[in-house]
Amino acid sequence: MNLRSFAIALSAAVALPLSAANAADLEVTHWWTSGGEAAAVAELAKAFDATGNHWVDGAIAGSGGTARPIMISRITGGDPMGATQFNHGRQAEELVQSGLMRDLTDVATRENWKDIIKPASLLDSCTIDGKIYCAPVNIHSWQWLWLSNAAFKKAGVEVPKNWDEFVAAAPALEKAGIVPLAVGGQPWQAAGAFDVLMVAIAGKDTFQKVFGDKDEEVAAGPEIAKVFKAADDARRMSKGTNVQDWNQATNMVITGKAGGQIMGDWAQGEFALAGQKAGTDYTCLPGLGVNEIISTGGDAFYFPLLKDEEKSKAQEALASTLLDPKTQVAFNLKKGSLPVRGDVDLAAANDCMKKGLDILAKGNVIQGTDQLLSADSQKQKEDLFSEFFANPSITPEDAQKRFAEIIAAAE
Amino acid sequence: MSDIVAFNSVAEEAAPKAQVDRVVAGPRGRKPRRALSSRNIVIYGTLIVVALYYLLPLYVMVMTSLKGMPEIRLGNIFAPPLEITFEPWVKAWASACTGLNCDGLSRGFWNSVRITVPSTIVSIAIASVNGYALANWRFKGAELFFTILIVGAFIPYQVMIYPIVIVLREMGIYGTLTGLIIVHTIFGMPILTLLFRNYFAGLPEELFKAARVDGAGFWTIYFKIMLPMSLPIFVVAMILQVTGIWNDFLFGVVFTRPEYYPMTVQLNNIVNSVQGVKEYNVNMAATILTGAVPLFVYFVSGRLFVRGIAAGAVKG
């Protein structure tokens, strides 16, 4: 291996910089391994390979919790990959501060990222001390309720148009042997569902006060108490889900075993893969049909600082490929997410994505909790809500008290 | 095969009522009375029940791996397949996807071999010498180091990731196969050293003393006297190490680069990346395929184990 990189370095030194502009293998690590995700990554790889470089895929299954320690060890251990996925926000902050990550400001200025990336908060999350360290690739929003039209038909009720109607329809679904609300066992699903309920029920301002300003009084107050009441409903409705992974829960909606699921827009990739059509087979309600607001979290690629000249060039090529309009369209259609540039044409988008684009255009957006809270607070929240959803003996009041404590301790 | 025939005869022995039906079948004289004693019924009965408990999951795994997905969805996991298909096996080995790489487990097989063989040999060699030194050539402070080592066996691996990344980085071998072999040797050391130490301490001291009187030194005694008597413990150590290293996922993925990723990385990827519906049949086939090498080692070493024990028993 050393010999090989030496050879590459040597050839780079011998060849003129102009002719050596391309052709390097770049290892890219990520944790996108579900069906829709893998198809989306393939689009990125195709576009990158077209630049003459080669995408070496380093997928590690098992979501960010499994993959992240591996990525971080590799970077701190001095054997970094060419590029790696992180949820943008605060996950890579310290790696940047330790000088292990590459500054992309040059590429960003050259390609005018400041003007093309919408909303601007995405690029802000990549910016540390005025320098840009990551390339955002998509916008994922959490605030969606996915409903199985078939399940409601079977139960003999109308497909609900908002959360309250959904709660009202739950007994009919149960009678028909359908789990009203699918919530998988992975802790982040329960925590995410709660955040969604908060935006829908308590509204944008309260959400911002609690997660943005970390206002513990609001967190302990009556507005949030209403949210916990709703979470209590959701808990009752989710009884009997008995699956772990989010896409297995989505699959319950696809097959009509569950009435609905609160899940981010990535669930759409699974519906698409199953050949289902928005509107006829399933219904999507942004903001739970109550408050049409979406959050703008998402994924971004970070580039470790490499010594190898060739690979550094390839990193630049990858960064600009990721934001290329064509790549943006192809990738996001497969992934079910929204593009990070406002100027691309998503004619092929389905009904649900169009709803999302509309809301985005109106500017009804909030920052995602990944951007607002540290991973630590997020984890504590996950612990609380996975316990809350699984254990009916915890009262909403007790849970709210613990929630307020987490917010109070958050940085 | 002869095992199966023999197994049937045991089943008959264990079920005395069956003898009535056997009147036609064989010679009148029954097996020796001893074989039907209540003692044997208890022994074989217990062993057979226990064996069923151990075999049940394997049975389910094999049956599932031979079914198509529609059949699995229908329900009974204990039912044998109506239609046998080897597709899940082919898929698990050659075409299951992780991200963009769709070449199944085959990708990591040789890597696993390349990691397991040297790691097993190095770790056992070092630990057996440690155990020998501790049992027969005690020196001041040895017990202290050994105690630290034993406590080290209780440290969760995950905690040690960062310190070891730092140590390997400083040594300049982070990300290499050598680094990974060292990591496996380190984490195998506590238990293996304990195993060898206790074993060597249990060998008759007279042998060692006689060799000393003859003027044999540290290494001569180790190679000429201790090694030949230690087959069973080497087999146990090998079982421990082959299994542990072959099944390791964390170290394989944290301390190496993708070109050295062991088979378990692919297994994890196959089992954990859900493409719509969980493909239980492919999961099970992948599971059995990954477990095949340690299983093979057990079958082969099982005989060695018995022979080794038999040889060890002569010692008295």
Next chain:
Amino acid sequence: MAGYSEGSGRPNQWLRNLNAKIASVPMILTAVVIFLGGTIWTVVYSFTNSKLLPRLSFVGLDQYERLWDAPRWLVSVQNLAIYGIFSLIFSLVIGFVLAALMDQKIRFENTFRTIMLYPFALSFIVTGLVWQWLLNPEFGIQSVVRSLGWESFTFDPLYNSDIVIYGILIAALWQGTGLVMCLMLAGLRGIDEDIWKAARVDGIPMWKTYLFVVIPMMRGVFITTLVIIASGIVKVYDLVVAQTSGGPGIASEVPAKYVYDYMFQAQNLGQGFAASTMMLITVAIIIVPWAYLEFGGGRKRV
């Protein structure tokens, strides 16, 4: 190979020890640099507020206060205690009884031994997956028994918060007892035939011979087994992840998982290190005095 140079006659005391010392260098390095060094490193950083990367910014006992306030940590500790006690008892008893049965000059010993040992060849990820399946109420054992006509039969340990830790125990025993049996069998085979003969001549019942003669003679094997089982218990992680991911809710969380999740998912190294320090202290309190008595003291063990 230096030993060959010692020549005949009484070797020099110092030289003899030198060889043993040279041979023990890897062990000493591992013990001091990795285990001791790593432990001290961990303990030091448990007093800091390190997040993603280790940093020496001390915050006193903050991490420990938070740790013992966290409901999840308390559940984890409790689970480990239950799992540990049962796992230890069952592994030792089942392992020894099976080994004793296998030692009765039975036929097909090879077959039985392989059957009992094979689960050990499978990784925890796999064991967890299979048992998750067998214990799934929708298509596992419960549904099969129900389809046989016993409609009210309920066996869903992995989906019931109160008993989920026992569901994990079932899988753990399935995987681990085979090795214990093998170790015990190796130990039993090391017992001299004459002892059995003597016991028989004296008319001592078999169970008494096992309990009062054989087991005390197998001390070394028991210690080895104990360390293997106990260290496995403390470190239990993969099995839980594969079977339940700590669920339902947080009902099957264990300390090692807390450590891992907080170190890497929550990116709060300080908290993870505090939790692992607590684990280490507990282990050390139990092990160190015993280990020193056992291995130190300079007496020769049999």
